[in-house]
Every structure is written in structure tokens, then in C-alpha cells.
Amino acid sequence: MTAPVRSLTAGIIAAGLGERLRRAGILTPKPLIEVGGKTLLARAIEAAAAAGASEIALIVNAEYPELERAVRGATWPVPIRLTVRTTPSSMESFFALAPALGDAPFLLLTVDAIYPERSLAELSEAGFAAGPVGTLAITRFIDDEKPLHVAIDEHAHITALGPSAAGSGWITSGLYFFHPEVFRYVTEARRRRLGALREFLALLLEEGCRLHGYAVEKSVDVDRPEDVAAAERFLKELR
Numbered sequence: 303m304t305a306p307v308r309s310l311t312a313g314i315i316a317a318g319l320g321e322r323l324r325r326a327g328i329l330t331p332k333p334l335i336e337v338g339g340k341t342l343l344a345r346a347i348e349a350a351a352a353a354g355a356s357e358i359a360l361i362v363n364a365e366y367p368e369l370e371r372a373v374r375g376a377t378w379p380v381p382i383r384l385t386v387r388t389t390p391s392s393m394e395s396f397f398a399l400a401p402a403l404g405d406a407p408f409l410l411l412t413v414d415a416i417y418p419e420r421s422l423a424e425l426s427e428a429g430f431a432a433g434p435v436g437t438l439a440i441t442r443f444i445d446d447e448k449p450l451h452v453a454i455d456e457h458a459h460i461t462a463l464g465p466s467a468a469g470s471g472w473i474t475s476g477l478y479f480f481h482p483e484v485f486r487y488v489t490e491a492r493r494r495r496l497g498a499l500r501e502f503l504a505l506l507l508e509e510g511c512r513l514h515g516y517a518v519e520k521s522v523d524v525d526r527p528e529d530v531a532a533a534e535r536f537l538k539e540l541r
Contacts, residue, residue, distance in 0.1 A: 309406040310426060312350035313399040315499075316343055316413035317363045317389055326527045331366040333413045337530060338537040343372065346413050351379040353422035355409060359402035361385040361395050391497035400485050407481050415476030416533040417521035418540055422477060428516040429479025435511040436484055438503070439477035443520035445532070449473040450500045452515055460513040463504050474500075475521040487511075 320332035328335070333343035340348075350358055357380055362369040364386050373384050383402045389395045396410065403410075409426060421439060429437040438460065440452050452474055453467035454460055462470075487509060491502050507513055522533045 312355035312409040317395040337533045359399045364388045392499040410478040412476040414524040421518040432514040434481040434483045436480040437514040439475045439518045440472045440515040441475045454515040
């Protein structure tokens with residue numbers, strides 16, 4: 303019997319201002335910072351395509367027109383549906399991608415995460431197997447100013463997020479797999495005036511949505527100047 307064809311898209315959030323980098327004197331927009339000879343943006347797009355995404359929905363900040371030029375001026379392995387918009391939060395950046403993501407399961411990436419490329423494909427397989435509403439990549443490697451802690455049970459169901467999960471030893475790693483059902487909660491999130499994506503995840507859990515954790519290897523978020531060097535070292539470890 304032939305296996306069913308799975309439709310998979312990917313969303314990439316690259317709309318942040320990169321304020322910590324700018325305060326340190328790094329004026330290059332974060333998605334265009336190079337790590338290991340590639341920009342963070344190129345790494346994210348190529349990783350999503352390698353994981354099986356046939357199309358990518360990408361949001362970049364309108365404050366940095368060089369980002370739009372970089373996207374439109376390059377040749378990518380899969381079609382890019384570009385949104386150029388300055389949003390007030392990571393959650394609203396995610397919601398802005400809904401028209402391009404809402405009909406099929408999808409990967410969601412933050413542009414500043416560095417991880418083994420196979421992690422995305424593995425997360426995708428786990429997400430399809432787990433079913434709605436979502437599967438979050440989690441790791442025991444913690445090197446973040448504001449990590450989002452996660453607690454899981456023996457079946458890898460997420461039972462708590464945030465401060466109440468601080469003793470678990472697990473945190474999210476900036477990689478997610480969602481089913482379209484996730485967008486049913488946009489109205490409630492806005493009614494509550496939530497902001498960060500992590501707050502939306504907490505809402506999903508509160509509403510009784512089934513969220514899974516999938517353990518991945520170490521990942522590094524590029525938020526500070528020292529993270530660039532850490533990401534370079536990590537990439538060398540993966541070779």
C-alpha cells in the first residue's frame with residue numbers, strides 16, 4: 303500500500319527588532335546575521351525545505367527594508383510567501399501567517415534558533431503521529447536569559463508551561479509543529495490581550511488542547527552578541 307502524501311508547510315517568524323543585539327552595537331538585522339557562513343534567515347529557510355516543507359510563509363519586520371530585498375532578491379529551494387509587517391509581538395507575528403498556514407499541518411520556526419538540521423524532520427514526524435493540536439520541540443540544554451520551561455508526563459504530554467514547570471529540566475527550543483486547529487484560539491488570545499507566543503501556548507494548555515513535547519538535541523538561540531560565537535562553536539560540533 304502506498305503511504306499517504308502529507309502536505310506540509312512551514313512558517314518562519316523573522317519580524318523581531320533584535321534589540322539586544324542593537325544595544326550592543328550590532329546594527330545588522332538579526333535574520334541577516336551570518337553564522338557558519340550563512341545568514342540566520344537562509345539557514346531557517348533551507349532547514350524547513352530539507353524537512354519536507356513544500357512552501358514557506360515568512361514574516362519580516364517592515365522597519366528593515368533590507369530584509370524584504372534580501373528575500374525577494376534570492377533564489378530559494380521552495381516558494382516563499384512573504385509578509386512584511388511590523389507587529390507588536392511574536393504572537394501577532396504568528397497570527398499574521400495564518401492565511402498561509404491555516405489549511406494543513408505546519409512547522410513553525412523562529413529565525414534565531416540554531417539546531418541540528420535533522421531535528422526539524424524528526425519533529426515533523428512526531429507532530430503528524432501525535433495529532434492535534436501541537437508538538438513542541440523541547441531540550442534539556444538551557445542557555446537562555448528567559449527560557450520557557452516545560453513539564454511533561456510519562457506519555458510526553460505537556461502538563462505545565464512557564465514558572466510552574468521550572469523544576470522539570472526541560473525548555474522549549476524555538477521549533478514547533480501545529481495542526482490548523484491551533485488558529486481556533488486566536489480570538490480568545492486577542493480578547494485577553496496576550497502578547498508573546500509563550501503566552502499563547504499557555505492559553506492552549508489552559509483551554510485543554512493536547513500539546514506534546516518532543517525531545518531534541520541542543521539548540522542555541524542567537525539573541526546576544528555572545529550567542530553568535532556560541533552558535534559558531536555548536537555548528538563545528540555538528541560537523
